[in-house]
Amino acid sequence: MTHSALGTARRADARHNVARILRAAVTCLGRDPAASMNDIAREAGVGRVTVYAHYPSREALVEAAMVHVLAEGDEVLATVDLTGDPRDGLRALIEAGWMLLAQSTSVLEAALAALPPGRVQDLHAGPEQRIHDLVRRGQALGVFRTDLPARWLASVLHHLLHGAVADVAAGRLDPADAPRYLSAVTLAAYGATGA
Amino acid sequence: MTHSALGTARRADARHNVARILRAAVTCLGRDPAASMNDIAREAGVGRVTVYAHYPSREALVEAAMVHVLAEGDEVLATVDLTGDPRDGLRALIEAGWMLLAQSTSVLEAALAALPPGRVQDLHAGPEQRIHDLVRRGQALGVFRTDLPARWLASVLHHLLHGAVADVAAGRLDPADAPRYLSAVTLAAYGATGA
Missing domain, CATH: 1.10.357.10 (Tetracycline Repressor, domain 2)
Structure with missing residues (x-):
């Protein structure tokens, strides 16, 4: 892969993760308005670190x-x-x-x-x-x-x-x-x- | 003081403290909805322990x-x-x-x-x-x-x-x-x- 193709793939990955995290947040908060970042990471099938990489706080994720x-x-x-x-x-x-x-x-x-x-x-x-x-x-x-x-x-x-x-x-x-x-x-x- | 007179005085003290704490809570929360138990104790001129003796949590005091x-x-x-x-x-x-x-x-x-x-x-x-x-x-x-x-x-x-x-x-x-x-x-x- 060239440098720029790698960048494109990474950006696609990030978009994909954001979509998964948002869908998981809507599902989890829909079940329980007090759902935690951990609950949402688990539902999305990604690590906590990935969630925090996109949303620095629970407030930011709830708003998103x-x-x-x-x-x-x-x-x-x-x-x-x-x-x-x-x-x-x-x-x-x-x-x-x-x-x-x-x-x-x-x-x-x-x-x-x-x-x-x-x-x-x-x-x-x-x-x-x-x-x-x-x-x-x-x-x-x-x-x-x-x-x-x-x-x-x-x-x-x-x-x-x-x-x-x-x-x-x-x-x-x-x-x-x-x-x-x-x-x-x-x-x-x-x-x-x-x- | 007799035992029962002492009890009466203590109950009067407690009522007096409750009234002070409630007035202080209304004043402090009126200034800042995020006012803490410490802020309210200071405003009431009583110790934290006295506040917690009457209201076991901030939630209980805010409700009162x-x-x-x-x-x-x-x-x-x-x-x-x-x-x-x-x-x-x-x-x-x-x-x-x-x-x-x-x-x-x-x-x-x-x-x-x-x-x-x-x-x-x-x-x-x-x-x-x-x-x-x-x-x-x-x-x-x-x-x-x-x-x-x-x-x-x-x-x-x-x-x-x-x-x-x-x-x-x-x-x-x-x-x-x-x-x-x-x-x-x-x-x-x-x-x-x-x-």
Whole structure:
């Protein structure tokens, strides 16, 4: 192998390891939000040293796992049609967002515990932007209220979605009811006409 | 001193120490949610051993501080008149609840970080019950929607209040706007007639 071919192979190896570690982190944290670096290394089939070579701390790895889950979620949200009636778009976004959240509750819990306050919401900038854009379009079309800023209305849905996850975890809310309950209060909170 | 007088004096000392430690915990955690047992002992003017004699772990002391703050808050909420129009009651409860939350954000943050998931919301059973009772009365009077359970509607306000605290902390919401924004979306979410 030439010097540069060796470099290319090493970089491919590193990418391969990163992918394995991230998949293992999502699996382990999904089972147990307190999963350790050792648990994740074992699941990935790599040594601890390899994990630390890519992620210098558990916090860094948990954040990377959260970013990975959000990127996958973003691909799903990108398929939701938001071009029609904003009220239907909101219902569809809530339905899809709820499914994604329900699948990633445990990774989210790990991230909330391991990352500095506010960091998890900052990482949600992508989904937040989708909601924000939809709210603004609904306001422009006159189907959502305009007496409150779009930013606050978008934040309302964020808080309700994450609050509903906590309610389900605490046994206070049946997950089967959640999307309908969320849509009902969010559409009303947005002052949706004809909802 | 007789044996029993000595016992009485010791118990009075212990009560006095507990009160000092709790006040110091609220002060220290209010300044810094990561305040240590040492910081709190120093603020209380007692030794570490005395703190540990009453609270075997930082988690136990943070929980006691949260309970103390909630009990003080409950005294304030008890003065809010909830006997008139439930819509006015809701606005008054949001206003008072917001003030209390804004004053105790840092203790709340410490509790969220130190206590097991769900514990902080469990400790809020008192304020939750006030909201729940108000929602049920509003439903019975026909001024709040009845197509969703009172429990979920009460939960909605809980999530929005705590979400707004996070928004303020992250610089996404002006605290001066918060009570009005919260009342506007909550009344709408509750389907309040004539709101």
